[in-house]
Amino acid sequence: MQDIAEKLQISKNAVSLALQNKKGVSDELRLQVINTAKQLGYGQFAEKESFVSNILVIVPERIMSYQDNDHFQFFHDMIWGLEKSIRKKGLNAVITPIDQEMEKGLILPGVFKDIPYHGVILFGIVDREYARLIWEMDIPLVILDSYYRDLSCPVVTSSNIEGACEAVSYLISEGHRDIGFIGPTNLTTSHEERWFGYWLAMQNHELRINDLFCLKFSDGFHDTEKEIAAFLDGLEKMPSAFFCGNDRIAYILSQQLRQRNLLVPDDVSIAGFDDLHYVEEAGLKMTTMRVEKAEVCDAAASLLLSINDRNRETVRVYVPPTLVVRESVRRVQSTN
Numbered sequence: 001m002q003d004i005a006e007k008l009q010i011s012k013n014a015v016s017l018a019l020q021n022k023k024g025v026s027d028e029l030r031l032q033v034i035n036t037a038k039q040l041g042y043g044q045f046a047e048k049e050s051f052v053s054n055i056l057v058i059v060p061e062r063i064m065s066y067q068d069n070d071h072f073q074f075f076h077d078m079i080w081g082l083e084k085s086i087r088k089k090g091l092n093a094v095i096t097p098i099d100q101e102m103e104k105g106l107i108l109p110g111v112f113k114d115i116p117y118h119g120v121i122l123f124g125i126v127d128r129e130y131a132r133l134i135w136e137m138d139i140p141l142v143i144l145d146s147y148y149r150d151l152s153c154p155v156v157t158s159s160n161i162e163g164a165c166e167a168v169s170y171l172i173s174e175g176h177r178d179i180g181f182i183g184p185t186n187l188t189t190s191h192e193e194r195w196f197g198y199w200l201a202m203q204n205h206e207l208r209i210n211d212l213f214c215l216k217f218s219d220g221f222h223d224t225e226k227e228i229a230a231f232l233d234g235l236e237k238m239p240s241a242f243f244c245g246n247d248r249i250a251y252i253l254s255q256q257l258r259q260r261n262l263l264v265p266d267d268v269s270i271a272g273f274d275d276l277h278y279v280e281e282a283g284l285k286m287t288t289m290r291v292e293k294a295e296v297c298d299a300a301a302s303l304l305l306s307i308n309d310r311n312r313e314t315v316r317v318y319v320p321p322t323l324v325v326r327e328s329v330r331r332v333q334s335t336n
């Protein structure tokens with residue numbers, strides 16, 4: 001309705017009155033509103049050919065906020081990358097945020113009833129039961145970035161296992177043998193897969209994983225700083241390097257190390273994942289695996305458009321990330 005109001009330069013209330021055939025607007029304006037609703041494919045006024053013109057992009061509202069969200073720029077790029085990819089294919093991306101109350105109450109946005117749509121892209125870390133709510137609907141669905149293995153359907157992500165394996169292999173090529181891992185494998189499939197990539201690289205190079213150097217569990221994303229601080233305080237010695245499940249963790253780790261008079265990379269090397277653009281206190285530029293966001297978004301849009309019904313087969317599309325070598329890793333003399 002807001003789109004219609006802006007197009008006709010009238011109030012949203014006038015649009016509502018016109019669409020509900022209520023008093024308060026002229027017959028001429030009512031006709032203009034209805035014709036515009038038809039053009040935009042809105043609700044019962046949508047013309048038949050517009051039924052496939054919209055794709056709903058469902059995102060948790062928290063990732064669209066600036067407040068307390070270090071990942072904002074990453075998610076912002078992904079959301080509008082999706083919009084761009086979908087628009088290039090001649091369709092409309094309807095960005096639809098859901099708040100925590102809707103997630104907990106299993107409440108679908110009104111847009112599901114208000115407009116016709118080809119299908120849904122579910123983006124970001126969504127509560128399992130809410131994801132199941134959408135998964136059970138009779139609609140084409142693609143899940144992007146994070147998913148649940150018991151909800152089989154088409155999924156697009158970065159190649160987390162291969163990317164993590166490449167990052168850790170790079171640390172090993174720089175002489176590191178005692179390499180730790182930090183990432184909440186219990187919270188997302190991304191971190192779980194990146195842990196496996198770390199494990200794979202260590203196995204490929206016949207290196208032992210020291211469990212004392214690994215922090216794999218978290219109570220929640222807001223507890224990261226405290227958990228890393230407690231983890232470091234419990235170490236009797238440091239590994240020569242850490243691989244972190246994302247750049248947010250990597251930068252928090254570097255800050256915590258500096259508070260303990262340990263420098264990156266002089267004392268400890270760090271590699272991360274995602275290629276997030278943080279303004280770090282010491283000006284440190286992080287070695288990382290860059291998620292190719294444009295390719296990931298285009299793959300999600302293309303995959304959804306290839307589906308014409310409720311496909312709930314386990315389909316995975318993995319987009320390779322790119323190793324970006326920066327100053328957070330230094331070469332050391334291997335003892336092996």
